[in-house]
Amino acid sequence: MRPRPGQWVRWQLNHRHSSSSGTADWSYSLNTFNVAYGPVDGDVFLGEPTVLVDECGPVR
Numbered sequence: 024m025r026p027r028p029g030q031w032v033r034w035q036l037n038h039r040h041s042s043s044s045g046t047a048d049w050s051y052s053l054n055t056f057n058v059a060y061g062p063v064d065g066d067v068f069l070g071e072p073t074v075l076v077d078e079c080g081p082v083r
Contacts, residue, residue, distance in 0.1 A: 028061030030073035037079045051082050 026032055034056045039049055057068045 026060040026073055029059075029063055030061075031057060031059040031063065031067055032074040032076060033057050033072035034076040035079055037082060039082055053079070 035053065037051065037053045039051055041047060041049055057072070059067050
């Protein structure tokens with residue numbers, strides 16, 4: 024779905040990282056991107072998104 028002017032998308036994805044040597048514990052991150060299309064109010068991201076893209080995977 025392509026958002027129309029005034030709508031917005033929340034895209035979330037996560038990552039699991041280890042140290043370069045592989046000896047440290049895992050660390051995790053969650054990235055969230057909010058993208059609006061066209062002119063929107065300053066508080067647009069305080070409500071529910073028009074489209075939610077959840078690309079989070081299992082973090083074991």
